[in-house]
Amino acid sequence: xxxxxxxxxxxxxxxxxxxxxxxxxxxxxxxxxxxxxxxxxxxxxxxxxxxxxxxxxxxxxxxxxxxxxxxxxxxxxxxxxxxxxxxxxxxxxxxxxxxxxxxxxxxxxxxxxxxxxxxxxxxxxxxxxxxxxxxxxxxxxxxxxxxxxxxxxxxxxxxxxxxxxxxxxxxxxxxxxxxxxxxxxxxxxxxxxxxxxxxxxxxxxxxxxxxxxxxxxxxxxxxxxxxxxxxxxxxxxxxxxxxxxxxxxxxxxxxxxxxxxxxxxxxxxxxxxxxxxxxxxxxxxxxxxxxxxxxxxxxxxxxxxxxxxxxxxxxxxxxxxxxxxx
Amino acid sequence: xxxxxxxxxxxxxxxxxxxxxxxxxxxxxxxxxxxxxxxxxxxxxxxxxxxxxxxxxxxxxxxxxxxxxxxxxxxxxxxxxxxxxxxxxxxxxxxxxxxxxxxxxxxxxxxxxxxxxxxxxxxxxxxxxxxxxxxxxxxxxxxxxxxxxxxxxxxxxxxxxxxxxxxxxxxxxxxxxxxxxxxxxxxxxxxxxxxxxxxxxxxxxxxxxxxxxxxxxxxxxxxxxxxxxxxxxxxxxxxxxxxxxxxxxxxxxxxxxxxxxxxxxxxxxxxxxxxxxxxxxxxxxxxxxxxxxxxxxxxxxxxxxxxxxxxxxxxxxxxxxxxxxx
Numbered sequence: 001x002x003x004x005x006x007x008x009x010x011x012x013x014x015x016x017x018x019x020x021x022x023x024x025x026x027x028x029x030x031x032x033x034x035x036x037x038x039x040x041x042x043x044x045x046x047x048x049x050x051x052x053x054x055x056x057x058x059x060x061x062x063x064x065x066x067x068x069x070x071x072x073x074x075x076x077x078x079x080x081x082x083x084x085x086x087x088x089x090x091x092x093x094x095x096x097x098x099x100x101x102x103x104x105x106x107x108x109x110x111x112x113x114x115x116x117x118x119x120x121x122x123x124x125x126x127x128x129x130x131x132x133x134x135x136x137x138x139x140x141x142x143x144x145x146x147x148x149x150x151x152x153x154x155x156x157x158x159x160x161x162x163x164x165x166x167x168x169x170x171x172x173x174x175x176x177x178x179x180x181x182x183x184x185x186x187x188x189x190x191x192x193x194x195x196x197x198x199x200x201x202x203x204x205x206x207x208x209x210x211x212x213x214x215x216x217x218x219x220x221x222x223x224x225x226x227x228x229x230x231x232x233x234x235x236x237x238x239x240x241x242x243x244x245x246x247x248x249x250x251x252x253x254x255x256x257x258x259x260x261x262x263x264x265x266x267x268x269x270x271x272x273x274x275x276x277x278x279x280x281x282x283x284x285x286x287x288x289x290x291x292x293x294x295x296x297x298x299x300x301x302x303x304x305x306x307x308x309x310x311x312x313x314x315x316x317x318x319x320x321x322x323x324x325x326x
Numbered sequence: 327x328x329x330x331x332x333x334x335x336x337x338x339x340x341x342x343x344x345x346x347x348x349x350x351x352x353x354x355x356x357x358x359x360x361x362x363x364x365x366x367x368x369x370x371x372x373x374x375x376x377x378x379x380x381x382x383x384x385x386x387x388x389x390x391x392x393x394x395x396x397x398x399x400x401x402x403x404x405x406x407x408x409x410x411x412x413x414x415x416x417x418x419x420x421x422x423x424x425x426x427x428x429x430x431x432x433x434x435x436x437x438x439x440x441x442x443x444x445x446x447x448x449x450x451x452x453x454x455x456x457x458x459x460x461x462x463x464x465x466x467x468x469x470x471x472x473x474x475x476x477x478x479x480x481x482x483x484x485x486x487x488x489x490x491x492x493x494x495x496x497x498x499x500x501x502x503x504x505x506x507x508x509x510x511x512x513x514x515x516x517x518x519x520x521x522x523x524x525x526x527x528x529x530x531x532x533x534x535x536x537x538x539x540x541x542x543x544x545x546x547x548x549x550x551x552x553x554x555x556x557x558x559x560x561x562x563x564x565x566x567x568x569x570x571x572x573x574x575x576x577x578x579x580x581x582x583x584x585x586x587x588x589x590x591x592x593x594x595x596x597x598x599x600x601x602x603x604x605x606x607x608x609x610x611x612x613x614x615x616x617x618x619x620x621x622x623x624x625x626x627x628x629x630x631x632x633x634x635x636x637x638x639x640x641x642x643x644x645x646x647x648x649x650x651x652x
Contacts, residue, residue, distance in 0.1 A: 135576070147510055149517040183472055183564040184604070189477040191561045202440025218568025222576055235517045238509040238560050240569050247570045248587075250548055251460070253575035260573075278510070 005035050006293035008051030008090040009065075009098035012042025014105025014220050016279050019046045020249035022104060024284025026050055030058055037061045039098045041089040043286065066241070083109045090117040093271040100272030102263075104280040107146050110273065111266060118168065118271040121232055121305055128159055128292075129234065129275060130166055130239055134258035135224025141167045141176075142221055144234035145241050145264050146275075148245040151233035156180065157204055163229035164210030165307040170265070170300045171228075175209040179216030179227030181236065189215055201231075206309040265295055272301045318325040331361050335391075335415040335424035338368025340431025342605050345372045348430060351611025353377060356384055359614065362619055363387045364471040365424045367415045389449045391418065409435045416443040419597040426598035426618040430606040433472050436599065437592060439636030444597040447631055452483055453594030455560065455601060456473035456492055457567055460584035461550025467493045467502075468547055470560035471567050471590050472601075477559035479523040482506065483530055486519075488593045489555035490536030491633040496591070496626045497554075505553030507562065515541055519559070528558075533633040548573075569575055589614035 010026050012019045016281055019042060027050060030036055040047040040062060047064040054062065067088050086105050090113045092098035099189050103110045111127055119125060126148035132139040143163045148155060153159040167176040180198055182190035187198060194215070201212045220226045222244050230239070246259035254260070262284040266273040272295045295301060345368060356364055366373040372452060373390040380388065393411050412431050416439045418424035429436045430527050446453060452474030458465040469489045474481060486504050491540045492503040502515060506527055508516035513524060520541070539553055544546055546552045548570050550552045558566070571586035580586070588610040592599040598621045599604060602614040 054556055126459060128583060149509065151517075181565055183561060191477075191559075194561075214436065218565040218570075219572035219575070222569050222572030230404045232565075233517075235520075236565060238542040239547075239558075239562060240509055243548050243566050244544075244569050246545035246548030248577055249545070250581045250583075251579070252581065253577070255576045255578065257576075260626075264399035 001269070002294065002297040003035065003118060004297045005037060006296045007037040007039060007097070007099045007114065007288050008292045008296075009039040009041055009092040009101040010289065011041055011085045011101065011103035011105055012046050012088045013085040014103035014110075015276065015285070017281070018104065020304060021052045021280060024282035025280070025289065027053055028166070028282060028286040029119040029289035030054065030061060032080070033290065033293060036289070037063070039063045039092055041065045041067055041085045041092065042067055054146070058143065060321045070074050083113070086110050087113045087117065090114050090271070094118055099296040100274065102274045102276060102285070102288045102292050104276035104278060104285060104288070105266060106278070107275050109288050110275050111121040111147055113268060114269040114273045115258040118269045119150065121268050121270065123308060124153070124158065124162075124206070125266035127266050128162055130163065130267050131237070131261045133221065133224075133266040134255070135222070138173065138228065139171050139227050140221060140227065141171070141228075141229045141322050142237055142241065145237035146234045147266065147268070149233065149235045151235070153193055153200060156193070156197040156231055156233065159231045159307060160201055160204065160212065160229070161206060162304065163231055164206045164208055165304040166211070166265070166267060168208035169229050169303040170295065170298060173228045175211065176228040177213045177226070178206060178229040178231060179213050179220060181221065181230050181232040182217065183214045185217060187214065188308045263291045265291065265300070267301070267304060270301070270305070272296050327363065328620065328623040329621045331363060332622045333363040333365060333423070333425045334615050334618045335365040335367055335418040335427040335614065336532070337415045337427065337429035338366055338372050339411040339430055340436075341428035341602065341611070343607070344430065347606060347608045348611050349376045349610035351606070351615065353379055353567075354608060354612040355571045355615035356380065356387060358468060359616065362615070363389070364615075365389045365391055365418055366394060367391045367411045368393055369420065377487040380527060391570040410437070412436050413439045413443065416440050416597070416599070417595065420444055426600065428602060428611070428614045428618050428629040430604060430611060432600035432604070433601050436601050438475055439599060440592060440595040440599045444595045446632060447594050447596065449634060450484065450594035452481065453592050454488055455590040456489065456593050457563070457587045457590040458497065459547065459550075459570070459586060462549065463551050464499065465497050466547060466550045466553065466555065467497065467555045468563055468567065469593070471563035473594070474593065475559065475561045477519045477561070477595070479519055479526060482519070482523040482527050482557055482559065485557045486527055486530065486538065486555070487532060488630065489557055490532045490534055491624065491630040492593060493554050493631040494534035495633070496621065496624060499554045501537065502554040503539045504532060504536050504557060505546060505554070507538050507547065507558040508543065508555050511541045514541065535542045542621075544562045564582070589617050591617065591626070593627070593630060595632070596627070598622050629639070
């Protein structure tokens, strides 16, 4: 774990099993990481129950932001109530009260709230969700896994740039290999969108000395070895990730290196945002909070944004060191 | 194993590791199934080597169809040589010399050869590849896994009809549950194509008392339980199947019930055609041959075609019984 305080806003009402599993996940996270501060966003009674379960030293690292609207919305569907907590959690980043936020609520609502409140990066039409899968030779960065669903060649090219920068900054991969997911590795394989994107990617400059390795296949997501970054559309990435997760469940559990991630980073908005799986369990929420803290401590969002705008910081490690003196 | 002779044409030159693994797979298949007859399509010397490894009783169940073009094409790329064997294998079905054919060569070449030589079913624009995955509550029929790559609402609706009929005939599933693969189960989830197909599927009459259960997710392919048939486009299905296969490799092997299939049935052409994975091993080729024999013995292709044209045979089991008297 990198050093440095990380203040994470947690959406207590996001997710199929909220608030119970979110509270449980927040408890686990705050106990596991002594430099973690949580800003709990949601009804006071839920937050109070969480705080009561902690010892005094841990309690001092918890702040509550009651979402007033939730009281008056008691009769509203849970999705409507959760959206107000998502917006409040994103607002906490904008105001500087939180360094990052985590929600297991609707991905669409989180992406929209983050884009509206924090602003999008100039060259990103739709923010992308990035998941990192443990594979045989280090992590495989898969994007998009649900941020934008319509496949377009330009979006795939943008994902290649984002993914290369993310692999270099978040996982310290030197000269990341970037592949385009298709139905075969020979040039020309794939649907119209992939056939259009492939030659563009071959000539597109990629940050961090990344290089495009051409088409890759489904194995290359789960097994890895051929690419450090696998680029696809959000529809395909999302169903793929869930199919891999299901396969590990069928096989009796994830491999020793870890299973399919149930939290993803949002790239393309000016802030550190992590989206957990809607059906997240307490461990998933805790790992989402840990991911948000990791991304913040490495200043991944800022570093990736800087790489994209062409004004890359000379040394990513310095940004990490700065965290120790907030 | 169902009873009845099955005469399977095998493309000796199809696949990344042909002819070695195809020969090995054919040997395994002919030894495992005493009612299996093989028509080996390819260079005589390759076929002769296979025959030499068999005992006399097994040899009598092997016929060779030397592909003359292969001699003159010795300098041509292997893909060109293999395409002539694919065409010869398909021709054997049309001529009545074989009941079914198996190739591990290029999927596109096999689909094209089969559609041109055997003809397509009237209502099928592009034939679909159907894979059956072992799951917790019986097989999950996934289609398309690479027959047609462009997603169109009408194609997805056609796949639902094909898949329902296939599940009923090939796997004896009563009243199959058909789901549309998307990024969430709530109505409205998905890209434009899924959102367009979902309401059409809800009102589309499906054969075999199948019913549409709405949107399903990636887990529902690998784990099953929510649907017997999962409908998607060939691009998504292909990358999904390979990702599941890779996940089982990562997890140390497939679950007890079996892993991801490496052979798929082609639906939409007037003949029984099985496509094996390009990187098929000998076991995969043997299981592809076994799948072709199973499909023929149950007369799956004819029964599905009849269901589609609305003139379903009253009793599928009768068609199976007829196999014993060829």
